[in-house]
Amino acid sequence: MAQDAAPPAQKVTAATPPPKLIVMISVDQFSADLFAQYRGHFTGGLARLASGVVFPSGYQAHGATETCPGHSTILTGNHPAHTGIIANNYFDLAAAREDKRLYCAEDETVPGTSSGSGKYAPSVDHLLVPTLGDLMKARDPNAQVVSVAGKDRAAIMMGGRKADELVWLAPTGLTSYRGTALSPTATQAGTAIAAAIAQPRKGLPLPADCADQDIAIPVGDRVVGNGRLARDGGDFRRFLASPEADGAVLAAGAALRQARRLGEGSTTDLLILGLSATDYVGHGFGTEGTEMCLQIMGLDRELGDFFARLDATGIDYAVALTADHGGHDIPERNRQNGWPAATRVDTAINPDAIAKSVAEKLGLPEPLLYSDGPFGDMYLAKSLTAAQRKAAMAEFIARFRAFPQVEAVVTGEELAARPISKEAPDNWSMLDKLRASYNAQRSGDFIVVLKPRVTPIADTSRYVATHGSVWDYDRRVPMLFWRKGLAGFEQTNAVMTVDILPTLASLIGLTVDASKIDGRCIDLISGPESSCR
Structure with missing residues (x-):
């Protein structure tokens, strides 16, 4: 005997009670361009979100479109000017330690640390404003907040100060702040992730939807654009x-939700x-080859599996998805695809070399200038x-402005x-x-802006593409919202993206x-009613 069809979801109105669980997803470097390009190919979780409330022209509105500033806007409602997270790295010349460069999510007062990768002590101290989770916990200490990410800065900047669990991927599986013991569930998930990292992976089969992207592009001494994301066992970067x-983060998030019974309380x-x-695929291979196509298709599938697992719980949950920034493809492929002016930064735009020359000309002591690359804060x-100071500023401005790029x-x-x-x-x-x-x-004495489609990477031995500019290919991101019955x-x-916090806060009745x-x-x-209260 056939079973009756499941009743349709009750339509969400202004009077509908708040959802029991908010799921906030950030897809690093998921530009509005990528969303538009692949939207017609989604069949999994991204297809579900694309059927909801869609803002295809969301903006990380600020100019320093890097990972840490972008994540700092998503759940604080504030631009980096107010979050204090102006870049992934900035300089504090008054810092007590020799390394004056500060990583956005570190505690530089910890002895023996520096801003280098793996050498800093992760911390939320530099974030100047509360997150949504912080405000939820302030209203009701029983509210639970769990933050899981591929990067520490993503977990930290969105998780805030009061998260019950805050973890990110590491070669050992999952890790957290120094001295913080992982919960049994996070430990178990981390063990499974470490085992997966240890196993080699053959190249992924190429879906028919990716066939047109299969074009080899020489970049420096290697080729990108036709890869299959194969890797050796233990290769954490790959x-x-x-x-x-992404599947590991989603699985860990689902396990922590189940263990802590998120969405099941009062x-x-x-x-x-x-x-x-x-983001890692974009940096390593660019945004247009088979590598990115495989990644986006895999992301869609992994999100679909995650949502199916949530659906099975019967919890009333709402999802918001956005990105911390967009991204720009490699100039070598852009030149083949209708943008012949795309190029890499001239190595002559070297702040250290320019500073040395200015110091010699003006008779000033060195180091004269601190920077994190050929553009941004100086x-x-x-x-x-x-x-x-006046003489040096005038000389630097004149010299940087003289570069055609x-x-x-x-x-x-x-x-x-x-x-x-x-x-x-x-x-x-x-x-x-x-x-x-x-x-x-926290910001520099002056800021250098490169022309559009100038990729600020000259050495392609590690990364071939990046983001961080003021141009819209780095600023525009999708903003997607979904809830059953909405x-x-x-x-x-x-x-x-600064609109996300007040939007979600209103959805759960948080002033x-x-x-x-x-x-x-x-x-x-949709219609005359409003979710904004």
């Missing part, structure tokens, strides 16, 4: 650059998932007199005098974008002081 890594809980593989030495050089004084724009982010000027990243206590619609007008955030609530209910 593990991170694959759907396996209040709303928060599960945060930072999926980083798309810091003058604090030992300079006012007259020396440099679009602009903007001083911190110019940005400090400018209010943060309240206009739609697609209409922002370059100064508006840079202002949203500018924090007077009528889907699409709105193409520009919104911002947020609008004067303390840069974002606004977005109405997720």
Whole structure:
């Protein structure tokens, strides 16, 4: 005897009670361009989200479109100017340690540490504002917050200060803050992840949807564009650059949800998932080859499996998905695909070499300038007199502006005098974008902006592509919302990732002081009713 069909989901209205679980997903480097390119191919979790409330023109509105600043906006409602997370790395020339460069998610006061990879002590200390999880815990200490990610900065910047569990991928499986013991469930999940890392992986079969992407592109002394994401056993870097890594984060998140019974209590809980593989693939191979196609198809499949597992619990949950930034493809492929002006940065735009020359010309002591690369924030030495500082600034600005690949050089004084724009982010000027990243206590004395489609990577031995610019290919990201019974619609007008916190807060009835955030609530209910309360 045939069973009756399941009853349709009750339509979500303004009177519908809050969901029991919020699932916040960030897909690192999942640009609006990638979403649009592959949208017609989704059959799994991304297809579900694309049937919900879709904002294809979301913006990481600020100018320094890097991982840490982007993640700091998603669940704080604030631009980097207010989160204090102005870049992945910035300089504090007053820091007590010899290494004046600070990693965005470290505690530089820990003895014996430095900002280098694996040499820092992970910390949330540099984040200046609370996250959604922090506000939820302040309202109700029984609310649970769990943050799991592929990168420490993703887990930390979205998880905040009060997360019950906060973990990220490591060669040993999962790890957390130094001195923090993993829960039994996280330990078990980490053991399974470590076992997967130890196993070699053959190349993935290429779906028919990826066949057109199978074009070999020489870059330096290697070839990209036709790879299958194969790796040797124990190769953690290659593990991170694959759907396996995202699957590991999702599986760990699902296990922690089950163990802690998130979504089953009297209040709303928060599960945060930072999926980083798309970023590693983008950096290592670019955004257009078979490698990225395999990654996006795998992401869609892994999300589908995760949602099916959540569905089986019967929990009323809502999902939001966005990205910390977009991304730009390799110039070698861009030149083949209709953009002949795409290029790599001129090695002459070397801040260290320029600083040495300026110091010699003006008779100033070295080191004169601190920077993290050929663009972004530049810091003058604090030992300079006012007259020396003025002369050095003028010389640096003139020299950087003389490079044909440099679009602009903007001083911190110019940005400090400018209010943060309240206009739609697609209409922002370059100064508006840079202002949203500018924090007077942490930003540089001047900022160098490269022209569009100048890839700021000259040495391709490790990475071939990147992001971080003020241009829209790095700023535009999708913003997707889904809940069972929530009528889907699409709105193409520009919104911002800083709008996510007030939108989710309203969904769960959490009052947020609008004067303390840069974002606004977005109405997720189609028609005259509103989810913004």
